[in-house]
Amino acid sequence: MTIQHLTIHNGPRQSLRQKSINLEYLGQVSGPFTSAMISANRFGLVLRDMQADAVQRAQDAVRTVARTGLPNYFDDQRFGSLGNSGQWIAREWCLGNWERALWLALADPHADDSSSERRQKQILRDKWGQWPECQQMLERSHRRSIITYLSDKVKVGRDPDYRGAIARISVDLRGLYLSAWQSALWNRLLNEYLRAKCPAEDLRSQTLASGDVVFPVACTGSQEPSGVELPLPSARIDRPEGEIGDLLDRVLTAENIELRQIRVKYPRDSFFSKGSRRAMINPSNLQCSTEIDELYPGRNKLHLSFELPRGSYATILVKRLTLDDTDSC
Numbered sequence: 001m002t003i004q005h006l007t008i009h010n011g012p013r014q015s016l017r018q019k020s021i022n023l024e025y026l027g028q029v030s031g032p033f034t035s036a037m038i039s040a041n042r043f044g045l046v047l048r049d050m051q052a053d054a055v056q057r058a059q060d061a062v063r064t065v066a067r068t069g070l071p072n073y074f075d076d077q078r079f080g081s082l083g084n085s086g087q088w089i090a091r092e093w094c095l096g097n098w099e100r101a102l103w104l105a106l107a108d109p110h111a112d113d114s115s116s117e118r119r120q121k122q123i124l125r126d127k128w129g130q131w132p133e134c135q136q137m138l139e140r141s142h143r144r145s146i147i148t149y150l151s152d153k154v155k156v157g158r159d160p161d162y163r164g165a166i167a168r169i170s171v172d173l174r175g176l177y178l179s180a181w182q183s184a185l186w187n188r189l190l191n192e193y194l195r196a197k198c199p200a201e202d203l204r205s206q207t208l209a210s211g212d213v214v215f216p217v218a219c220t221g222s223q224e225p226s227g228v229e230l231p232l233p234s235a236r237i238d239r240p241e242g243e244i245g246d247l248l249d250r251v252l253t254a255e256n257i258e259l260r261q262i263r264v265k266y267p268r269d270s271f272f273s274k275g276s277r278r279a280m281i282n283p284s285n286l287q288c289s290t291e292i293d294e295l296y297p298g299r300n301k302l303h304l305s306f307e308l309p310r311g312s313y314a315t316i317l318v319k320r321l322t323l324d325d326t327d328s329c
Contacts, residue, residue: 007033040284040307043314047302047322048293055290055300058321061217062288068216069280070320071190074183075313079209081173081180083108090181094261098162103128105169105177106143131160142170167267174270182262182272184210185233185251190279192247193230204323215320228279234272235263281312 007029016023047058081089085108092101107124110117120138124147127134131151138144146168150160166174187210194203194214203214230244231237233252239245239259252259264270284307293301304321308314 005033007031040309041312041314042307043305045304045314045318047304047318048299049296050293050300050302052300054322055302057324058302059288059290061321061323062286064217065283065317065320066286068218069282070317071194071213071215072278072281072312073187073190073208073213073316074210075315075319076209077313077315078183079180080110080112081105081177082184082209083110088181088184089177091255091257093166093177094263094265095257096265098166099160102146102162102165105166105173106146129160163266171269178264178270178272182232182234185255185262186230186277187211187213188251188254189230189233189244189248192250193228193244193279196243196247206319206323215323217323229276230279231276232273233259233262234274235260236272236274277311278309281309283308283317 005026009032013025013028015025050058083104085104087100087104087108089101089104092098092104103124107121107128109121109125113121116139120141120143123137124134124143127137131147131154134147135144135151138147146165149168150162150165153159153161187208191211191213194216198214198216202216202218204217205212205214207213231240231248233248237259240248248259262272264272286306287304289303290300291303293299295301302321304318306314306317308317
């Protein structure tokens with residue numbers, strides 16, 4: 001169950017009850033309620049089907065997280081646009097590889113594709129470049145509208161305008177492509193930062209959609225990574241000075257790109273976020289308790305309750321608490 005607050009412009013002063021949603025009227029405010037007004041999100045989770053040793057590790061991890069904090073990684077929900085190719089749409093877009101960016105956006109298969117989506121993408125992979133034929137075979141959709149644009153160019157003897165086709169992808173989707181890649185780069189920067197600050201024996205690895213990352217299970221070094229903010233990589237920021245700048249250079253070199261190239265030249269209605277993000281967070285009011293799991297005989301369930309800052313991921317905490325911390329990196 002999820003509980004959220006919202007405002008309705010000139011909305012009725014009454015509650016609403018439907019099968020999948022209950023809307024409770026709380027009162028009137030002078031302006032709209034926005035995400036900027038959220039100070040934290042409160043969570044209550046139940047982890048099931050846990051053996052006794054997994055419960056013990058999770059309980060130990062709760063105490064460790066309370067002491068060392070939690071890496072503020074973006075989790076896999078952020079990277080839904082990353083297909084099986086493992087290539088980022090936004091990277092190719094920024095580099096002006098228009099056709100490749102379009103292929104990744106429209107044809108790259110994804111593990112969560114529906115059967116219909118798989119069929120449409122297979123048509124494009126099989127017939128890529130044969131735009132009139134693709135247009136005839138595809139179902140009516142936003143994807144076919146983009147292919148129709150390419151087909152119309154070909155029919156009048158012109159080259160396909162992949163740049164213009166990218167601009168015809170909905171601005172919301174294009175924004176997701178940008179945030180996914182930028183968040184992946186930030187995750188890699190935080191990973192490098194933690195490796196620089198914590199002894200290897202105090203770190204354990206985990207694989208996210210954005211790549212391999214590390215979690216501190218202790219931090220016995222002299223410099224604990226608390227209170228630090230790391231920049232969101234883009235050409236809108238200056239290269240950070242000192243160690244963070246050096247670590248960012250390492251991340252971008254591995255991505256074979258420069259900071260100045262992380263920008264959108266066209267269309268101009270899309271852009272990368274500018275700002276920074278806390279490297280480590282401290283979940284507030286973190287509590288856990290265990291019970292016998294009534295759904296899985298012989299197993300236990302773990303009740304968790306906690307609060308996280310806006311923009312942080314509860315699933316990252318779950319991954320930390322269920323991490324096997326017996327092997328160092």
